[in-house]
Amino acid sequence: MYTSIVLARTYFSVGRFDQCIQTLSTNFVPPQIPVGYNFVLIIQSLAIKGMTQETFSNYDGADGAIACYDQVVSLLAQYSGERQEQLANWTEEVLYRAPLLKVRLGDVSGALQAFRTYQQYSTSWGENFRLNKRAVIFMNFIKFLSKTYQEKTYVPPSAPTTFTLNEQSNIYTPHTFRVELTELHTLYENVLYQITSFPKAGEINWRVLEMVDQIMSDWVVLNGGTTAEMRGLVEMLYRAAQRTFQSPKILRYLTYTLTTLGDYDEAELALEAYTTLVEKIRETKTVEFFKKIPSTENVYENKFSDNEIVEHVVKVLITGSEMMAKYLCKSDKTLEYAKKALNWCEIDDNLVDDKLFAHAWRCVGVGYSLAAREVIDPENRPDLHSKAIEAFDKSISFDPDAFETHYLLALEYAITRDINKATDCVRQALVLEDESVPCWHLLVLLMSSQKDIQGALKACEMCLTETDIENADSSIDDGEEFLSFKITQNALQEVANGPETAIQNHEKLFILYAKMFPEYALVSPSDPPYDSSSSRKPSNAFEDTQTQTTLSPKPATSVRSFPSVVEKKDGDESTDGSISSIGIGNKDTLEVPKTNYASSIASSRNSASSRRSTTPTISGIPSAKSVTSFITPSQPMLKMRQRKQRATKSLVDLWLSSASTFRRLGNLEEAQKAIESAEETDNFNPDVWCQFGYLLSVQKQYADAITSFHKALAIDGNHVPTLIHLARTYIETDNIDIAEGLLESVTKGNGWDCAEAWLYLGKICQTANRVKRAKDCLWYALDLEETNPVRPFSILPACL
Numbered sequence: 001m002y003t004s005i006v007l008a009r010t011y012f013s014v015g016r017f018d019q020c021i022q023t024l025s026t027n028f029v030p031p032q033i034p035v036g037y038n039f040v041l042i043i044q045s046l047a048i049k050g051m052t053q054e055t056f057s058n059y060d061g062a063d064g065a066i067a068c069y070d071q072v073v074s075l076l077a078q079y080s081g082e083r084q085e086q087l088a089n090w091t092e093e094v095l096y097r098a099p100l101l102k103v104r105l106g107d108v109s110g111a112l113q114a115f116r117t118y119q120q121y122s123t124s125w126g127e128n129f130r131l132n133k134r135a136v137i138f139m140n141f142i143k144f145l146s147k148t149y150q151e152k153t154y155v156p157p158s159a160p161t162t163f164t165l166n167e168q169s170n171i172y173t174p175h176t177f178r179v180e181l182t183e184l185h186t187l188y189e190n191v192l193y194q195i196t197s198f199p200k201a202g203e204i205n206w207r208v209l210e211m212v213d214q215i216m217s218d219w220v221v222l223n224g225g226t227t228a229e230m231r232g233l234v235e236m237l238y239r240a241a242q243r244t245f246q247s248p249k250i251l252r253y254l255t256y257t258l259t260t261l262g263d264y265d266e267a268e269l270a271l272e273a274y275t276t277l278v279e280k281i282r283e284t285k286t287v288e289f290f291k292k293i294p295s296t297e298n299v300y301e302n303k304f305s306d307n308e309i310v311e312h313v314v315k316v317l318i319t320g321s322e323m324m325a326k327y328l329c330k331s332d333k334t335l336e337y338a339k340k341a342l343n344w345c346e347i348d349d350n351l352v353d354d355k356l357f358a359h360a361w362r363c364v365g366v367g368y369s370l371a372a373r374e375v376i377d378p379e380n381r382p383d384l385h386s387k388a389i390e391a392f393d394k395s396i397s398f399d400p401d402a403f404e405t406h407y408l409l410a411l412e413y414a415i416t417r418d419i420n421k422a423t424d425c426v427r428q429a430l431v432l433e434d435e436s437v438p439c440w441h442l443l444v445l446l447m448s449s450q451k452d453i454q455g456a457l458k459a460c461e462m463c464l465t466e467t468d469i470e471n472a473d474s475s476i477d478d479g480e481e482f483l484s485f486k487i488t489q490n491a492l493q494e495v496a497n498g499p500e501t502a503i504q505n506h507e508k509l510f511i512l513y514a515k516m517f518p519e520y521a522l523v524s525p526s527d528p529p530y531d532s533s534s535s536r537k538p539s540n541a542f543e544d545t546q547t548q549t550t551l552s553p554k555p556a557t558s559v560r561s562f563p564s565v566v567e568k569k570d571g572d573e574s575t576d577g578s579i580s581s582i583g584i585g586n587k588d589t590l591e592v593p594k595t596n597y598a599s600s601i602a603s604s605r606n607s608a609s610s611r612r613s614t615t616p617t618i619s620g621i622p623s624a625k626s627v628t629s630f631i632t633p634s635q636p637m638l639k640m641r642q643r644k645q646r647a648t649k650s651l652v653d654l655w656l657s658s659a660s661t662f663r664r665l666g667n668l669e670e671a672q673k674a675i676e677s678a679e680e681t682d683n684f685n686p687d688v689w690c691q692f693g694y695l696l697s698v699q700k701q702y703a704d705a706i707t708s709f710h711k712a713l714a715i716d717g718n719h720v721p722t723l724i725h726l727a728r729t730y731i732e733t734d735n736i737d738i739a740e741g742l743l744e745s746v747t748k749g750n751g752w753d754c755a756e757a758w759l760y761l762g763k764i765c766q767t768a769n770r771v772k773r774a775k776d777c778l779w780y781a782l783d784l785e786e787t788n789p790v791r792p793f794s795i796l797p798a799c800l
Helices: 002-013 017-023 037-054 059-078 085-105 108-122 131-150 165-171 173-195 206-221 227-242 248-261 264-284 310-328 331-345 354-374 381-398 403-415 419-432 437-449 453-467 479-497 499-504 506-516 546-551 638-664 668-681 686-698 702-715 720-732 736-748 755-767 771-786
Strands: none
Touching: 002 017, 002 037, 017 037, 037 059, 037 085, 059 085, 059 108, 085 108, 085 131, 108 131, 131 173, 131 206, 173 206, 173 227, 206 227, 206 248, 227 248, 248 264, 248 310, 264 310, 264 331, 264 638, 310 331, 310 354, 310 638, 331 354, 354 381, 354 403, 381 403, 403 419, 403 437, 419 437, 437 453, 437 479, 453 479, 479 499, 479 506, 479 638, 499 506, 499 638, 506 638, 638 668, 638 686, 668 686, 686 702, 686 720, 702 720, 720 736, 720 755, 736 755, 755 771
């Protein structure tokens, strides 16, 4: 018997397959399975018989081969104690062939089981055992696994047979598929890097590029992952970059992944490297090089290409332009990458579709719009706005169904006070997408600029009906925009019904904040935080101005109930420079500290009766001090830092809005407490010191008010509300020349659209008997006031 097995192997080796099959036609598997080398010969006979039958093209041959391979697996399971060296060779051969053959035959569950069997046995082989074949199996397993999952034919390992396929999918599929696939990614990468080296000149590591393509494709199938998993993906791409030479594909994937991860600083570096590389390639290659690669290429014949098609280049540049606009606040880079994207689009009109062309033009418009907001020279500003509008119009001509472009065009018209055109554009945006909170918000502000307060309130209700965000069970991605929208709604309710009505809504706004930023909020949604007894009769002595509406987003709630999101450090009881050291009615001079322009506000108050605890609680909810440890991780990514900054700013806005409402109610003590809470949340926010200065100025404490305004300017030297309030205070104290200088600077710069600045400048010119200049300023102030929204258009996102 064993002699026949050796003879059959000889026939197989010389290609005499008919004689090989004839020699093995007898069943060589005895009832009593032998041990030692005889067991190896039994496995060898089944392996050779199966391989021989694979050479036959008919179905019976393949079916016979499968039967042999399955019998080998069964014998190995029964006699797993054998450790012959030759046994590993024949075992690997069978386990290698079985899954590939079953895939060709369309046996999904059999192929999955065969792949898993190979993976299981491979752990017992040496680390360097047949690595090339192992790499082939792992890559094919990955592709097959991903394919079956997408086709809903995936069968999880060890799924109970009592479940139907649909039940298995619902119970096991999502988690087990992710675990199984990511483990395979790791196994394949480890094996691959043992058999590949850095490419020589003119070569590419096609296996590495194929692996990267597959993993990135699987990442989409997995629908992303956790931050830790995304970090692992980034590390994989960095390792792949070390095994390739200037691969635009890997730099492209790095740019996308780092942007999604929120590591924008690293993403910017990857973007710069990618852009430099593809532009160098463009200098030396023809247009043909950037055309789409035929899908018939066979990577196993080493024809895998690392060419970067125009569509990929344009998409990366668009991603980079939007990243600069949304997250890095670099208007020059936003425009630079947008223009590069447009330039690549124009290589050949047939290489990109109209939607991509439109997207590139939209980014160009965003770049010009941001530049217009930042420019100081009044001569250049109108030209930049015109270019932005022109770019948005061009984008719409390519893709009229992109609601984002209609919104951005409407916002640009709104900023330039072309209210009718802005309204038409934003209505079109809402026809295309009726669940966009920024679109509804812009429409509401436009209606308020036309003094249609009731219409604006109805639009608010329509937004809440269409989006249904308010009833969501958890935090949402655009929560910050929705919170801002609700603040605007409350501001409108105050205009329509008075501050007494608005103050009652502050509780809901703070609870909404806790919902939008649950990781930072300390408010219990079940415990009302507002003490209605704090509300008092309004006083006509403290009228709010348009600048004040712009300064701090409207309404909030009572001060007594809310701690800040910033912890209070023990020993921080110094009153130097603190707002609380100047209580209501205190006439002492507030000195500006030399080393810290924003020391703690609420750490000390002159009045013992109004002093608040430095670590307050809300209905049993602990203060910020007890939760800061998990709020702020060490060296957080820019995305995380920015989210915390947005959460902090939103809470400051709520506190300052609360202060404004209390001030208009004549409750100056509660107004100061609200400002103190805002300072505890962020003591380097210029709005805080501006609000406090304004509170002091209405009490005619001008010296202290001026000092507070200077603190705000020490934080932001171009803070428009502060400059205007400071100028008004100088007017009150007869420092007309200083006031005029400030107002001239503001109206030429970023405060060009502030009606109050032009009003005060016109009054100064009128007093100085400069009639023409006074007339021009006052008329312009009137024009701006007639189109002033309840809150500034600048609070809306400049890029969606």
